Amino acid sequence: MDSRTAGEKPGLAKAAYGQHRGSPPMRYDLLDLRLFRHVVAARSITLGAERVHLALPSASARIKALEDSLGTPLLIRHARGVRPTPAGLTLERHARAILSRLEEMDQDLAGAVADSRTRVRLLGNGAAVMEHLDEPLADFLQAQPRVDVDVEESPSPRIVLALREGRADLGIFVAAPGLEDLQVRPFRDDPLVLVAAPGRLTCRDGEAVDFAGLLEQPFVGLSRGNALQLHVEAQAAQWGRELAIRIRVPSPIQACALVARGLGVAILPVASLVRAGQGLALASHPLRDAWARRELVCRDFNALSPAAVALLEVLVRAGREGVEAG
Known part of the structure; x- marks a missing residue:
């Protein structure tokens, strides 16, 4: 919606969206709002600038101009990037709503013209x-x-x-x-559980276990890139370890079948186990770790x-x- 190039100075082609009591109306630039939204999301002025195709000096100048016009800091700069101040959070929330409404307007107008879905x-x-x-x-x-x-x-x-x-x-x-x-x-509770062949672990079926105590076990994992599998492997990395994955399979159904044959253990959502483990001899153990609840x-x-x-x-x-x- 903003046709200006990266080299233009902030302050042009403004759109008025608010007014401070007792002062002239504030005028906000749509490109500034897009830039600030991306900076807050990425926690980085550099990455935010890249996402709106601005040079870093131009992006920094725009944010400084916003802060000067409002008379308050919007970002706290630190060695690892930036984080928003309370005023910055307020601006980001309104910027996101404004830009979302503009996108919705574009979609509605396109639908009115082309009867699009x-x-x-x-x-x-x-x-x-x-x-x-x-x-x-x-x-x-x-x-x-x-x-x-x-x-x-x-x-x-x-x-x-x-x-x-x-x-x-x-x-x-x-x-x-x-x-x-x-x-x-809220959507629904869906805790993760450890699935093993009966007798593989020394604890009784249904007894809770700690993830750290499982890192010596061979695992039946889901496919590379699977979101759940990435989550589980990230927890092992917190202990400075990699899971010993004997085989990766595409679905919980295959994972349960292999676990039942004694090829390793697996970590699955309770809902997956209920569906995929039907008819199989399997033991399940709740994980005590907070990330599994x-x-x-x-x-x-x-x-x-x-x-x-x-x-x-x-x-x-x-x-x-x-x-x-x-």
């Missing part, structure tokens, strides 16, 4: 995509014949970043510290499109019904 972008972590989305998505698409949904599996940290940068409408990811700037609604949450924007709001409500309802059924 509406598309909702949904990101989900491995457990959500594998176990929890088929039925609610089928119900939603049957009820919304003119809405299409793009579903992509991704690790939870990447989902959070994509939501902050506006590259997705909704995300289902693992609740974790550092989500204070996101609006979330997960609640999937989906983001709730203030300015979601009507189609995305409808999908959000379907997901929240499906999660609530899943908890009640459990």
Whole structure:
């Protein structure tokens, strides 16, 4: 929407969006808002500048001009990058809402001109995509014949970043510290458990275990790039170790079959084990580690499109019904 080049100075082609009491109206540049949103998401002025195709000196000057015009710092600079001040968080929240509304306007106008279909972008972590989305998505698409949904599996940290940068409408990811700037609604509990052949471990079936005590075991892993597998391997890396993965398979069904044959242990969501372990002799053990006790949450924007709001409500309802059924 902003046709200026990277070399132009801030302060041109302004759009008025607010006013301070007792002072002239503040005028905000759309490119400045895009830049600031990306800087906050990346926690880096350099990366933020790259994402809006600005040179670093130009980006720094724009942010400094914003701070001067508001009369307050927006970013705290430190050795590893930047973090927003309370005023910066407020500006980022409003910038995200304004830019989202502009994108929604573009989509609505395109639809009015070309009678185009509406598309909702949904990101989900491995457990959500594998176990929890088929039925609610089928119900939603049957009820919304003119809405299409793009579903992509991704690790939870990447989902959070994509939501902050506006590259997705909704995300289902693992609740974790550092989500204070996101609006979330509960989806469903889905803890991870260790799956093993009976008698493989010295503890009784159903007895809780510590992940650190499993690092000498051979593992049956899921495919490289699988979001859940990346999550588990990242926990091993926290102990300075790599999992001893004997084989990688595409699905929990295959993983359970191999675990039952005594080829190793696996870490899977409870929902996957219930479905994939039917008819197999398997022992399951809750993990004591905090990262295994997960609640999937989906983001709730203030300015979601009507189609995305409808999908959000379907997901929240499906999660609530899943908890009640459990």
